Amino acid sequence: MEPMVNSQGNSEPDHDGHAVPLVYQRALPMSPGKVAIWLFLSTEIMFFTALIGTYIVLRFGAPEGTWPTPAQVGVVEWLGALNTFVLICSSMTIVFAYEAAKSDRVRAARGWLVATTLLGLVFLGIKGFEYKSKYTHGIYPRFPRSLMHDRADLYFVSNFSSHLKQRISDEENFSARSSEQAATLLENLYLIQSGLVNWTEKKVGMSDDPNMKRMALEAFAHQVHPLSKRPDIEKYLADEETELRQEQQRLLPEQEQLESKLASAQQQMSALADEIAQLESDRKSQVDDDGNFPAAGELERQRKGELESAEQGAKETTQLISEVNQTLNPIQQRLEAHSAFNQLEHGINEHFHLKLPMVIPSGNTWANTYFLITGFHALHVIIGIVVFLLLIPLELNRRRAKVMENVGLYWHFVDIVWIFLFPMIYLF
Amino acid sequence: MQTDTPNQSKASSQRRVFLVVFGFLVILTGLSFWVANSDIMENRILGWSVMISISVCKAMLVVAFFMHLWWEPSWKYALTIPTLFMGCMLVLLLVPDIGMRTDHYPRSRQQLSPEAITVPEVPQFNEPPTHPDPSHGAKT
Numbered sequence: 001m002e003p004m005v006n007s008q009g010n011s012e013p014d015h016d017g018h019a020v021p022l023v024y025q026r027a028l029p030m031s032p033g034k035v036a037i038w039l040f041l042s043t044e045i046m047f048f049t050a051l052i053g054t055y056i057v058l059r060f061g062a063p064e065g066t067w068p069t070p071a072q073v074g075v076v077e078w079l080g081a082l083n084t085f086v087l088i089c090s091s092m093t094i095v096f097a098y099e100a101a102k103s104d105r106v107r108a109a110r111g112w113l114v115a116t117t118l119l120g121l122v123f124l125g126i127k128g129f130e131y132k133s134k135y136t137h138g139i140y141p142r143f144p145r146s147l148m149h150d151r152a153d154l155y156f157v158s159n160f161s162s163h164l165k166q167r168i169s170d171e172e173n174f175s176a177r178s179s180e181q182a183a184t185l186l187e188n189l190y191l192i193q194s195g196l197v198n199w200t201e202k203k204v205g206m207s208d209d210p211n212m213k214r215m216a217l218e219a220f221a222h223q224v225h226p227l228s229k230r231p232d233i234e235k236y237l238a239d240e241e242t243e244l245r246q247e248q249q250r251l252l253p254e255q256e257q258l259e260s261k262l263a264s265a266q267q268q269m270s271a272l273a274d275e276i277a278q279l280e281s282d283r284k285s286q287v288d289d290d291g292n293f294p295a296a297g298e299l300e301r302q303r304k305g306e307l308e309s310a311e312q313g314a315k316e317t318t319q320l321i322s323e324v325n326q327t328l329n330p331i332q333q334r335l336e337a338h339s340a341f342n343q344l345e346h347g348i349n350e351h352f353h354l355k356l357p358m359v360i361p362s363g364n365t366w367a368n369t370y371f372l373i374t375g376f377h378a379l380h381v382i383i384g385i386v387v388f389l390l391l392i393p394l395e396l397n398r399r400r401a402k403v404m405e406n407v408g409l410y411w412h413f414v415d416i417v418w419i420f421l422f423p424m425i426y427l428f
Numbered sequence: 429m430q431t432d433t434p435n436q437s438k439a440s441s442q443r444r445v446f447l448v449v450f451g452f453l454v455i456l457t458g459l460s461f462w463v464a465n466s467d468i469m470e471n472r473i474l475g476w477s478v479m480i481s482i483s484v485c486k487a488m489l490v491v492a493f494f495m496h497l498w499w500e501p502s503w504k505y506a507l508t509i510p511t512l513f514m515g516c517m518l519v520l521l522l523v524p525d526i527g528m529r530t531d532h533y534p535r536s537r538q539q540l541s542p543e544a545i546t547v548p549e550v551p552q553f554n555e556p557p558t559h560p561d562p563s564h565g566a567k568t
Contacts, residue, residue, distance in 0.1 A: 029501050038507060045511060053518055060527030066542045081461045088453045091494050095446050099439060150542035361542035405496075412494045416487045422457075423479040427464035 037406040041413050044380075048417050051376060055369045055424065058362075066361040070426055072227050073366060074137050076130070080426030083126050084418060090119035091415045094408045102401040109396035109404070116411070117388040120381055127378050134367070138355055141368045147355065148363030152214075152221035154204065160224065160357045161197045164189065167354065188340070188352060195337025196220060196348075199330060225347045225358030241338050244331050251328045258321045265314040272307040276300060373421060380414045449493045456486050 028035055059067055070077060097112035134140075138147025147163075149156040171186050200220040204213045215236050222233045279300040283293050296304075344351045349358055360366075387407055394400060460482040469475040492498040497508070530541070 028503060030503065042507070042511070046514075049514065049518060053522055056519075056522050057526045060523065061530055063530040063533060063541045077461065077464065081457060084457045085454060088450065088457065091453075091490060092446065092450045095494050096443075099443065103439060409495055412490050415494075416490050419486045419490070420480075420483050423460050423464070423476075423483055427460065427479055428476055 031402055033402055033406050034409075037409050041409065044413060048376075048420075051373050052420060052424070055373060058365055058369055059424075059428065062362055062365075068227075068360050068363055068366050070428075072360055073139055073363065073370075074133060075426055077426050079126055079130060080422050083123055084422045086119050086123045086126070087415045087418050090116045090123070091412050093119065094411045097396070098401065098404045098408045101396040101404045102398060104398050106396050110392060113388055113392055113396065117385055117392070120385045120388070123381055124378060124385075127374065127381075131371075134370075136355070138357075139363065139367050141371060142364050146364050146367065147357045148360045148367070149221075149357055150359070150361050150363070152217040152359045154201075154217075156221065156357060156359060157197065157200055157204070157217065161193075161201075163356050164193055164197060167356065168193065185352060188348075191333065191337055191340060192348060194330070194333040196223060196341070199334050199337070202330070221359035223341050223344075223347060224356065225349045225360070226345075227360065237338065237342060241335065244335055244338075248328070248331055248335065251324055251331070255321065255324045255328060258317055258324060262314060262317045262321065265310055265317060269307060269310045269314065272303055272310060276303050276307060279303065370425060374425065377414070377417055377421060380417070384411050384414055445493060449489050452489055453486055456482050456489075 093112045093115040097109050097116060100106075100109035100112055138145070140146035149159070168186070168189050171182065171189060174182060197220075200216050203216040207213050207216070215233075218230075219233045219236055222230055279297070283296065283300070286294055341348050347358075348354060349356055384407075387410075391400075391403070391407065396404060460479045463469070463475060463478050463482070468478060491508075497504045533541075
């Protein structure tokens with residue numbers, strides 16, 4: 001006789017005095033796997049809450065203007081939006097995969113799962129592309145690989161200078177191939193060294209006014225890697241240019257005058273030297289029997305004296321010229337640097353693809369949080385993809401629908417984390 | 429298969445729900461992208477609040493429909509209410525106490541922060557210093 005089964009699925013107690021068979025009853029109206037995955041997801045919520053909470057503390061706790069905006073660290077908004085779209089699509093496809101598995105459409109389930117895997121890989125690809133562009137711009141969590149400085153100070157200038165020297169020597173070795181492009185770049189590097197680095201170092205070293213020093217350093221940092229529109233720096237540079245042009249106007253005629261003086265002195269010297277040589281050879285032709293010449297005449301002695309004084313004068317003029325040049329050359333280099341670099345919208349670093357140190361306040365802290373949070377998220381994506389790859393070869397029928405559901409829950413959670421990361425990292 | 433017809437119609441109606449949710453998610457993503465590039469960001473606190481609210485809406489849509497919580501029995505409240513509580517507390521505790529603490533920093537504390545980007549004082553080139561105060565990164 002078949003045992004009667006009541007609505008709860010328990011067998012009816014029989015009336016023959018036999019022991020009632022024990023029946024398993026779940027405490028929760030869901031499968032143990034689902035309980036486990038939800039429990040796991042709550043720990044995951046806490047994990048990402050801690051990371052995002054840390055980010056909130058650092059991001060919103062940074063004083064006004066000391067946290068890089070997305071544009072300043074080269075975060076591309078539409079790439080983030082695209083990645084959001086990709087993850088939303090993958091959430092959609094994993095839902096369809098689960099629905100298909102539930103209704104025993106094995107081929108469809110596999111197809112949707114493959115689509116989800118591919119979308120996950122697209123997400124990782126875009127993420128990898130973004131990481132790569134961070135690395136090529138020197139955006140690392142910390143020194144020595146990081147090229148970001150918090151402040152425009154002398155440490156920044158000296159680090160910039162040593163990187164630049166390294167780059168120049170690399171280029172010099174490289175330009176053995178001597179393409180025109182390499183030569184232009186090298187010229188620009190020399191100009192950066194003389195017109196920006198050396199000028200700023202000198203300016204800061206010689207100025208007593210702290211505001212002046214600060215302005216010079218900030219202007220330098222701005223020319224290397226501008227963070228925002230800076231009318232104050234533009235005004236400072238324009239004022240400096242006017243000042244230097246006046247100085248140049250004053251010094252150029254002076255230099256010209258001294259050079260013409262030197263040229264005339266040299267002419268005079270050569271004339272005198274010719275005359276003296278003539279006199280000497282005349283004298284030496286009057287050799288007597290003992291092989292002695294007559295002593296130098298009055299005229300010759302006088303000419304020699306004149307030559308000596310002319311030489312002395314020329315020496316002094318050369319000295320004066322070099323003094324004038326010492327003042328004039330840096331000014332001219334600075335003016336050249338002004339005309340070459342002031343109009344660059346994105347600074348010399350970006351324009352010449354230089355990879356030299358730059359000033360981004362809190363840049364290293366930003367990189368810490370960025371790589372930590374997105375890295376952990378990417379790790380979750382990778383784990384999800386691995387699970388998908390393990391599931392794809394299996395027969396995804398009704399029996400495996402529960403597994404599919406749990407994997408789907410995990411994948412949706414990864415999507416939700418990204419939904420919060422996208423505005424926080426790309427749009428704030 | 430005659431017996432599957434109600435199931436199939438249920439599945440197709442659910443599929444329509446999923447597609448509508450998907451559409452909303454895409455629209456909301458576009459919306460927060462638009463907010464980030466609009467005038468709302470002039471008031472940054474407002475812009476951030478709007479974008480986070482949009483994110484919360486998106487997360488709720490995903491949780492409710494893609495993660496099937498909408499159709500689950502009452503155990504879902506045991507899960508969602510403490511989580512929501514934790515989320516609200518996190519924001520309420522962190523933002524005013526820690527996130528906004530630098531709004532009231534004294535000058536001496538500001539000097540320890542990385543360089544501020546905005547500099548209010550513009551010294552004239554080669555003029556005698558008009559600001560003998562050597563404060564660094566100070567705001568007026």
